[in-house]
Amino acid sequence: MNHDDLRDWSKQAADWIHDYHEGLRERPVRSQTRPGDTRAQLAGQAPEQPESMEVIFEDFARIVPDAMTHWQHPRFFAYFPGNASPASMLAEQLANAMAAQAMLWQTSPAATEMEEVMVSWLRDALGLDPHFTGTLHDSATTATLSAILTMREKALNWLGNSQGLQGQPTLRLYASEHVHSSIDKDVRIAGIGQESLVKIPTDAGHAMDMKALDAAIRADREAGHLPAGIILCVGGTGIGACDRIADGVAVARVHGLPTHVDAAWAGSAMICPEYRHLWEGIDGADSIVFNPHKWLGVQFDCSVQFLADPAPQVRTLGLRPEYLKTLGKSSSMTDFNEWTVPLGRRFRALKIWFTLRAYGLEGLRQRIRNHVAWAEELAETLATLPGVQIVTHPQLSLFSFALDSGDAATEALLKRINDDGRVYLTQTRHDGRLVIRVQVGQFDCTREDVMCVHEVVKELL
């Protein structure tokens, strides 16, 4: 296949993409395939000789779509959304065509400068203070890892990177039970050890108990441990729990600790001023992550990390071997690989630029406001069904419900719902109870799509 063929096949692919998206509502949302079905249809070995694109494309259309769970389906209400707006998909195709490594300013000047400008567009759109700067990562997991590594190095007076962690005091990080498992994973990767992530209890509103946080830090200091930082959450994955950021920052300041805020999902909603009370005090944070690839419509992967001061992170992650030096470099040339874990970086800013311009902040706000309103309406309607209980009320557009008759019945209902295929929901455990999560956030969903959950649950109860 050459570039002339690519032009022809791109046109065919564009037609296929259009028809796929138009036909999504006819497909079951969650794949109904059985384990092993796809493997059985793939050749055991790579071909020695080239195959024609006709055959490859035909195989793709025959094997792949039916064996996929359709994340862009308007009735995908599971996990959190992984939205890809049409404008962001177009931008991604263009970025793919250039296939640049945006590791240094000189390897991708437009990507680097657009990344700087997109971070500032998003900062302003979210109502954050202008002192924040930042960078793009693939995922919130990596952004948080960068923040945790920086916390580790600051606490160890920059000796962890050079000398390793052996012989150093035991570090401590603090977070509530509602933070995403990516925090646990990052603590492992950072070599701090999962047991050093102290899970602070929460109050009746599912926010971190600040007195308990303060007491834990003091107790750790007395025990000879080394507190390194606090991770707060806005919109936790299970039920959308929010810590009180202003209070968390205040405790951090008393103890001279940095804070990182995980707003991977809920951050997008902050383009609407009326939701910003959920992260009141956010301007005091050192690091904030949110994923435009979740609720804002920017195709996966795209995670933004805002930083009050990038210098500690660059000191932690930046390496400058001779072969990466830019001869004649000036201070206005940012090398973003020094801010992030991988050296090679994709041109992610382009899809933010396309998305924000194609829909406008007002268009994106309207979507999010609709999602919140429809989630509230759905929760109210579900609550009228016999035996159905709303367990956690909508936090933005996320709520959970369960059957009065217990976990086994709730699980069986969830299985029936997802086997049916008209909508897709997933579960979590809340206060020891199995609950079904509903999040509304699909870029193209309508009120009817959302209310379909009510129809399906009523039918399958």
Ligand code: PLP
């Ligand atoms: N934080 C929260 C609150 C999340 O909900 C998720 C994923 O859903 C993550 C972090 C991890 O995100 P990513 O897949 O970008 O690493």
